[in-house]
Amino acid sequence: MSTATAIAHPNIALVKYWGKRDSTLNLPATGSLSMTLDIFPTTTTVSLDEDAAGDILVFNGDERADGPAERVTRFLDIVRELSGSAVAARVETVNTVPSAAGLASSASGFAALAVAAAHAYGLDLDARALSRLARRGSGSASRSIIPGFAIWHAGDSDETSFAEAVDAPDLAMVVAMVEKREKPVSSREAMRRTVLTSPFYPAWVSSTAESLDAAAEACRAGDVERLGRITEVNALRMHALIQSCDPPIRYLSPVSVEIFDRVAALRDAGIGAWATADAGPNVVVLTRPESVTAVTNALEGIAELAVARPGPAAALVTRAGE
Numbered sequence: 001m002s003t004a005t006a007i008a009h010p011n012i013a014l015v016k017y018w019g020k021r022d023s024t025l026n027l028p029a030t031g032s033l034s035m036t037l038d039i040f041p042t043t044t045t046v047s048l049d050e051d052a053a054g055d056i057l058v059f060n061g062d063e064r065a066d067g068p069a070e071r072v073t074r075f076l077d078i079v080r081e082l083s084g085s086a087v088a089a090r091v092e093t094v095n096t097v098p099s100a101a102g103l104a105s106s107a108s109g110f111a112a113l114a115v116a117a118a119h120a121y122g123l124d125l126d127a128r129a130l131s132r133l134a135r136r137g138s139g140s141a142s143r144s145i146i147p148g149f150a151i152w153h154a155g156d157s158d159e160t161s162f163a164e165a166v167d168a169p170d171l172a173m174v175v176a177m178v179e180k181r182e183k184p185v186s187s188r189e190a191m192r193r194t195v196l197t198s199p200f201y202p203a204w205v206s207s208t209a210e211s212l213d214a215a216a217e218a219c220r221a222g223d224v225e226r227l228g229r230i231t232e233v234n235a236l237r238m239h240a241l242i243q244s245c246d247p248p249i250r251y252l253s254p255v256s257v258e259i260f261d262r263v264a265a266l267r268d269a270g271i272g273a274w275a276t277a278d279a280g281p282n283v284v285v286l287t288r289p290e291s292v293t294a295v296t297n298a299l300e301g302i303a304e305l306a307v308a309r310p311g312p313a314a315a316l317v318t319r320a321g322e
């Protein structure tokens, strides 16, 4: 029996992925740019089982037979097709990121699953191929294959849509966990609704493509101020876009908005800090390592805080069997 265990970390986008041009191949409408974190790892073991009738998913100790299990099976079907195998697998995953709260648990989840499944099924994939594979599970997972800062090139085909590393200045993120609750609408459904119903969607696509070019340039040039400004503007544009759906969706809570205000006040006081938020109420503050204490002091008491630095690539931990 072949078994492989892999570990991956979540990533937070500075320029967001929001909207697909192809939902089967999971091709995004625009490229995006992120930092992989060094906290909240997901560890996943994939064990092939010749005798099993179907795949089994055990998530944080509980066997699942619902949506997540189906999504894992659909993903493993891609790996089975690539490897020419028909064998079912047992997938055990331990996720330390607050699930479905907008902290990109699907990113670390599918990045770890891609690495573990590829090894368990005997595929020899480089980082680019792993990023393409992880993308099929969840778009943002393509970036969690990569250490530190990553650009996910939108591409226009399975082959051309992958993430790769980009040089960046020394940065940190302060994660403010506002509420650990299930989000009201999944990001997948919200993206679909955005593409179908928001009149602002075309403007989002064109402005995000411009922001990505500018952010990549700022990254390479080590221009933290410019990168920070682009990050906050892009996040607020994404949330404005999401709020313009019909029926509308709003992920930010009053506490999230208060955090954006406190971050703006920090900037007024001369501290370089910029806020972003994914599909949930949590807010992540981008800052220089030397300003982390100023940020955590400013956010003390409003939310549970965690400090992250650029994290490692998704990696194989152990492998056994053929």
Ligand code: DP6
Pocket: 012, 013, 015, 016, 017, 018, 026, 032, 104, 106, 107, 137, 138, 139, 140, 141, 187, 188, 191, 277, 278, 279
């Ligand atoms: C707001 O990667 O979870 O975090 O491809 O449908 O699985 P699917 O979507 P997902 O969306 C992430 C959206 C985001 C922005 C980002 O991470 O770029």
